[in-house]
Amino acid sequence: MASNKKAVFFLCGDLGIDPVAGHVFNKLKIIYDLKRTDIIIDDKPVLKYTDKSKNEFYFAETHKVICHDYTYYLPIMNQYFSDSDMSGLITWHEGQNAPDKILSVHTTGDVDSGNFGNANPQYMHNLLWGLEKHKIDANMDDFMVTTEATHWSGMVYGEGNPKxxxxxxxxxxxxxxxxxxxxxxxxxxAEVIARSLTEIFNEDNKTLMNLLCVGAVHFEPSFANAVFETWDDKAFGISHIVPNHWLVTGQYENEDGLIKLENCIDSIIGGISGIAFHDKLKGTYKSQLRILGEKYNIPVFKHQLLRRPEDIPFKYAGKTV
Structure with a gap:
C-alpha cells in the first residue's frame, strides 16, 4: 500500500439533484471515523479520514454536482486540493439504452475538442479492483463493475467550456x-463504493501495461473486461477510452485529430505501453493510431488480443519519449 497520499472526493448531498452521492456519503459517515477539517465548501466542512498508512481521504459535500457549475467549483478545487494525488466525483449514471445495475468508472475529457484531464491508470486500476472485490463480498452478483468512455458531464449540464x-x-x-x-x-x-474509495492507493504489485483504448461503443465490453485480465504478474492499465462516435464528430481523421490523440496520450500518467483499437474501427482512424505507434515505438493492436495478452508485442511498461 502507498503511504502519505491524498485523495479528494466530491459528493452532491442533495438527492433531488444527485440520486446517488448522498447515499454514498451517508455510508461513508457510518463506516469511517470522519473528522471535520477547517475547509468549508458551500457552508459545509470538508470531512477527512486518515488510514493506517497516513493516506488522507477528503470528502467534500457540495450543493451542486461540481461539473454542472465548474466555473464556480474549479477555483475552489484548485485552492484546496491541487496538491492531491487523485480525485473523484461520486454521481449517478443514466441514459437511453444505458445498462442497468452497474458500478462504472470513467476518466474526464471532452473527446470532440481534444481536452483531456490527467488520468492515473494505477489508481483507477486499484479502485476498479476494489469495487469488484467489495461487490463480490456483498453478494451483488447481478451488478457489474465496468469502465465507460471518457467524457465530461459539464458539456451537457454545465457551461460547456471544455477548456x-x-x-x-x-x-x-x-x-x-x-x-x-x-x-x-x-x-x-452505495456501500460498495464507500468501502472502495479508501482503497484507491492499495496496489497489488502487478506491473501495469497502460493502454489507450480507441473505438467501439460507450460501454465497450472488451475494454471493460481488460481491467481484470492478468498474466505473468501483469495487468492492463485502463484509463482514457475514446469511443467511435466522438472520433467521428471530432473529425479525428484530420491532422488535428492526431494532435488530439497525442494530447490524450500525454495526459496519461506513466505513459502508455500500447494502443488497443476495436476491430470495426474505420481504416482512416487506424492509420492515425499506427502513426502514433511508430512515433512512440509501441504496439497498435486489435481488441481481440486483449484476451491473449501474451501475444501482444509489448516493449516496455510505459512509453519512452
Missing part, C-alpha cells in the same frame, strides 16, 4: 451507480 477540464491538474474520475432509480437507491451498491 476548463485541464485546468484542474489532479487526475479525476467519475464513479457512478446506474442506471435506474432502483439501482441509485441500492444501499449495498
Amino acid at each position: 476548463l477540464i485541464p485546468m484542474f491538474p489532479v487526475p479525476i474520475i467519475d464513479i457512478e451507480i446506474g442506471s435506474t432509480a432502483k439501482s441509485w437507491d441500492n444501499s449495498a451498491a
